[in-house]
Amino acid sequence: MRAKIDYDLCMGDQNCCKVCPEVFQYDDAKIASIVLVDEVPAQLEDRVRQAAEECAPGAINVEA
Numbered sequence: 001m002r003a004k005i006d007y008d009l010c011m012g013d014q015n016c017c018k019v020c021p022e023v024f025q026y027d028d029a030k031i032a033s034i035v036l037v038d039e040v041p042a043q044l045e046d047r048v049r050q051a052a053e054e055c056a057p058g059a060i061n062v063e064a
């Protein structure tokens, strides 16, 4: 699984960083969150899906 953030949509509330800090990290320079890994480890996939579902502006795209 891969996760991408649409920076036109991300509003920087950092919810994804709280749900799955192993994958998402807030970047002060971008005023947005970034994805730390190319490939999401299998054991983190459920939390990445949760982060995507909870992302209010729908900025997180998950690809199988």
Ligand code: SF4
Binding pocket: 005, 009, 010, 011, 012, 013, 014, 015, 016, 017, 032, 033, 051, 054, 055, 056, 057, 058, 059, 060
């Ligand atoms: S939850 Fe969505 S809007 Fe909030 S920081 Fe993460 S990607 Fe951006």
